Amino acid sequence: MNDVLFQKIEGSPDKYTQSLSLLLRDLKSPFKKDDKIGIKLHWGEAGNHSFLQPTYARTIAQWLLEQDAKPFCL
Numbered sequence: 001m002n003d004v005l006f007q008k009i010e011g012s013p014d015k016y017t018q019s020l021s022l023l024l025r026d027l028k029s030p031f032k033k034d035d036k037i038g039i040k041l042h043w044g045e046a047g048n049h050s051f052l053q054p055t056y057a058r059t060i061a062q063w064l065l066e067q068d069a070k071p072f073c074l
Contacts, residue, residue, distance in 0.1 A: 017055050024063040033068040040074045 005026060009019045031037060039060055042051035057073065064071040 013055070017059055020056055020059050021063075024060070029067040029069070031064070031067055031069040035069045037064050037069045037071050038074045039064075039071055 005023055007019050007023050009016050039052070039057055041057060042048055061071040
């Protein structure tokens with residue numbers, strides 16, 4: 001059975017970014033060195049409100065770089 005990571009977040013948007021960083025810190029990377037990893041930001045629909053916030057994408061990209069992966073945006 002796989003581990004499930006959960007973290008309750010309350011407060012300002014900065015708290016969400018900090019929480020994401022803590023969650024990623026505890027996550028074992030499934031990627032190998034130099035793996036190219038796409039980060040899907042949005043679905044490209046006009047008026048779309050469902051997208052990955054840039055601060056979260058940056059946090060994820062930084063984590064991937066620390067894992068020696070090569071992130072790119074889709």
